[in-house]
Amino acid sequence: MTSVLYDTQGPRAKRRNILYSALFLVAFAALLWWVITSLNDKDQLAWEKWKPFVHSEAWSTYLWPGLQNTLKAAALAMVIALPLGAFFGIARLSDHAWIRIPAAAIVEFFRAIPVLVLMIFADAAYSAYTNTSSDDRPLYAVITGLVLYNSSVLAEIVRAGILSLPKGQSEAAMAVGLRKNQVMRFILLPQAVTAMLPAIVSQLVVIVKDTALGGAVLTFPELLASVSPMSAYYGANTIASFTVVALIYIALNFSLTSFASWLEGRLRRGKKSTGVVLAPAAVGGTESTGTGVGISI
Amino acid sequence: MSGPPVRRPRGRRTRASPHAEAREIVFDFLQGYDLLGAFWMTVKLTVLSAVGSLIWGTMLAGMRVGPVPLMRGFGTAYVNIVRNIPLTVIILFTSLGLDQTLRVSLGSDQVDTVNFRLAVLGLIAYTSAFVCEALRSGINTVPVGQAEAARAIGLNFTQVLTLVVLPQAFRSVVGPLTNVLIALTKNTTVAAAIGVAEAATLMKSMIENEAQLIAISAVFAFGFMCLTLPTGLLLGWVGKKVAVKR
Numbered sequence: 001m002t003s004v005l006y007d008t009q010g011p012r013a014k015r016r017n018i019l020y021s022a023l024f025l026v027a028f029a030a031l032l033w034w035v036i037t038s039l040n041d042k043d044q045l046a047w048e049k050w051k052p053f054v055h056s057e058a059w060s061t062y063l064w065p066g067l068q069n070t071l072k073a074a075a076l077a078m079v080i081a082l083p084l085g086a087f088f089g090i091a092r093l094s095d096h097a098w099i100r101i102p103a104a105a106i107v108e109f110f111r112a113i114p115v116l117v118l119m120i121f122a123d124a125a126y127s128a129y130t131n132t133s134s135d136d137r138p139l140y141a142v143i144t145g146l147v148l149y150n151s152s153v154l155a156e157i158v159r160a161g162i163l164s165l166p167k168g169q170s171e172a173a174m175a176v177g178l179r180k181n182q183v184m185r186f187i188l189l190p191q192a193v194t195a196m197l198p199a200i201v202s203q204l205v206v207i208v209k210d211t212a213l214g215g216a217v218l219t220f221p222e223l224l225a226s227v228s229p230m231s232a233y234y235g236a237n238t239i240a241s242f243t244v245v246a247l248i249y250i251a252l253n254f255s256l257t258s259f260a261s262w263l264e265g266r267l268r269r270g271k272k273s274t275g276v277v278l279a280p281a282a283v284g285g286t287e288s289t290g291t292g293v294g295i296s297i
Numbered sequence: 298m299s300g301p302p303v304r305r306p307r308g309r310r311t312r313a314s315p316h317a318e319a320r321e322i323v324f325d326f327l328q329g330y331d332l333l334g335a336f337w338m339t340v341k342l343t344v345l346s347a348v349g350s351l352i353w354g355t356m357l358a359g360m361r362v363g364p365v366p367l368m369r370g371f372g373t374a375y376v377n378i379v380r381n382i383p384l385t386v387i388i389l390f391t392s393l394g395l396d397q398t399l400r401v402s403l404g405s406d407q408v409d410t411v412n413f414r415l416a417v418l419g420l421i422a423y424t425s426a427f428v429c430e431a432l433r434s435g436i437n438t439v440p441v442g443q444a445e446a447a448r449a450i451g452l453n454f455t456q457v458l459t460l461v462v463l464p465q466a467f468r469s470v471v472g473p474l475t476n477v478l479i480a481l482t483k484n485t486t487v488a489a490a491i492g493v494a495e496a497a498t499l500m501k502s503m504i505e506n507e508a509q510l511i512a513i514s515a516v517f518a519f520g521f522m523c524l525t526l527p528t529g530l531l532l533g534w535v536g537k538k539v540a541v542k543r
Binding site: 003004005006007009013017020021024025028038039042044108109112113114115116117120121124125128205208209210211212213215216217224227228236238239242245246249250252253254257 | 389397444454500525
């Protein structure tokens with residue numbers, strides 16, 4: 001037990017800690033008791049409500065198709081947002097004011113607006129100005145909203161990654177006669193990408209979480225949207241359905257988060273890059289206006 | 298635009314501003330909608346959730362750095378579980394699970410009030426995990442010597458935390474907490490999923506009923522920028538002011 005905040009515990013402190021533990025346990029048990037009794041009162045703990053999830057039918061009919069749509073939307077949004085984000089991030093570092101200022105305005109604009117508003121707008125815009133079929137429209141709207149928002153967040157990550165590199169890198173590159181875009185392509189970007197990887201992976205968590213908005217507000221048939229048909233079909237097992245869906249999200253996002261922090265540790269140790277490896281949550285604090293990466297829905 | 302001003306015949310409209318008519322034509326899609334009311338609901342959701350999650354988040358951070366293993370475990374588990382669930386799932390669960398299945402109505406029998414309170418509850422539960430993490434990173438920026446000196450003069454854990462470490466930690470995390478607050482402001486739109494009459498709900502119904510898609514979206518985008526950008530600038534300035542210079 002080594003923390004700077006408290007001393008190694010003597011006999012009295014140990015006794016006190018046991019008392020606190022006991023009190024906490026009692027409070028926690030009371031809460032748990034309340035949850036279980038109220039679940040039981042509403043008959044939500046009955047085995048019939050949970051049984052569907054051990055059979056493959058619920059998974060093949062409801063959960064797996066929903067999860068597929070979630071993953072499809074998240075992957076497509078990431079793949080489209082990444083190059084856009086890189087473009088805007090580099091544009092914000094341009095020496096030309098007529099590139100830098102519009103890029104900054106676009107990035108700040110889309111970071112200031114909720115993803116849901118962007119999705120609602122995209123959905124309405126696709127239905128008003130294009131003739132996409134109403135089956136495809138929710139997917140397109142979700143991806144558009146996610147791309148608009150996340151490319152501006154990724155632009156900030158890219159910018160922070162490039163700015164974190166020591167000045168000597170670009171100075172040395174210019175000294176050997178590389179042009180500006182060569183400095184960016186051969187010297188800065190490759191190093192910045194390594195430094196940014198953890199932050200980019202953890203942005204993927206945000207994207208996965210945001211796809212759930214499409215299911216709740218638009219009619220995108222993703223994982224969360226599978227809850228209501230599922231609980232209707234299996235006899236009002238709302239709690240069970242929510243628990244299973246939440247567990248799937250936790251498993252998916254927790255593995256992404258763990259991968260991001262493993263990557264961060266590995267990159268820190270490996271020292272392949274001269275830049276500071278950006279911690280997943282550390283980006284976004286560079287600007288006074290904007291979202292911390294990792295939070296947002 | 299229309300050349301020299303046309304002299305109007307004396308009558309009812311003589312004294313009206315020449316722009317009044319234009320304004321009526323451009324903004325007539327706003328007629329009959331309570332735009333300010335919707336944004337006021339967004340502000341109310343934001344402020345109540347911010348206060349709640351600041352309190353609960355600080356308590357979680359205290360648990361996570363404290364000497365009691367059970368509380369540490371609880372704090373860690375809470376943060377890791379809640380951070381990885383979409384807010385939409387949490388908010389929908391408060392309505393479909395807590396309210397409609399378990400009949401937890403938070404002391405009200407009016408549907409609007411119940412949904413508002415449930416949305417605040419969900420936002421607090423979600424946001425406090427991020428507040429906790431921001432605070433914990435702030436605690437890490439306080440130099441070791443500060444806590445060591447506090448212990449050396451005989452302060453116990455609670456005193457070290459509340460008198461020495463947290464005051465310094467709070468000053469260094471104004472920036473990250475501002476980001477959390479801005480994200481919270483934007484996240485209040487998720488309450489639209491359970492029908493709280495806030496900005497995104499109104500935007501959706503206006504888009505369904507009116508033709509001016511671009512104008513409506515621009516109004517709402519502007520409204521959110523009015524909420525988020527000044528918050529960021531103001532608190533960014535405050536953060537620089539109060540930061541402990543090291």
